[in-house]
Amino acid sequence: MEKASASSWRRMEERYNLLANECKNCGAVYFPQRIVCRKCGRHTKMESRKLSGNGTVYSYTRTHSPADAFEEESPYLIGVIELDEGPRVEGHIVENGKEVTIGTKVRPVFRRMYADGEEGLIHYHFKFAPV
Ligand SMILES: [Zn+2]
Structure with a gap:
C-alpha cells in the first residue's frame, strides 16, 4: 500500500x-x-x-480486477459523480440493492475503504449510494 x-x-x-x-x-x-x-x-x-455530496452518476464501471486494498469488495462500482454544485469527483458507488445507471441520484455515505495490512490503520472515506 x-x-x-x-x-x-x-x-x-x-x-x-x-x-x-x-x-x-x-x-x-x-x-x-x-x-x-x-x-x-x-x-x-x-x-x-x-x-452537499449529493449528485448524479455521470459515468461508472464495474471493477472485477480491483486494486489490492479492495480485493474483499470485488466486484464493485467506481464512477464519476457530478455533484449538485458542479464539480465532478471520482468515487466508489455502493449499490445497496438498487440499480445504478448513468443519471442515478446519489448521496454521500461514510464507509470503510481499506486497511493497511491485517492489523493496520483502517481508512474511511466517502462513497456514494443511490438515493
Ligand atoms: Zn472566477
Whole structure:
C-alpha cells in the first residue's frame, strides 16, 4: 500500500469535509480547491464552501480486477459523480440493492475503504449510494 504523502494529509480535511471553494466573481466551484479561478483568473474572491455530496452518476464501471486494498469488495462500482454544485469527483458507488445507471441520484455515505495490512490503520472515506 502506498504511503500517504504530505500533500495528501494536507488535503484530508478538504476531502473528508467536501470543502470546495467558489469564485465570488464568476460563480465557478472547485473541488479540490484552487487558489486562482481557472475561468476568470481572479484569486482575491475565492471563498471556502462545503459541498452537499449529493449528485448524479455521470459515468461508472464495474471493477472485477480491483486494486489490492479492495480485493474483499470485488466486484464493485467506481464512477464519476457530478455533484449538485458542479464539480465532478471520482468515487466508489455502493449499490445497496438498487440499480445504478448513468443519471442515478446519489448521496454521500461514510464507509470503510481499506486497511493497511491485517492489523493496520483502517481508512474511511466517502462513497456514494443511490438515493
Ligand atoms: Zn472566477
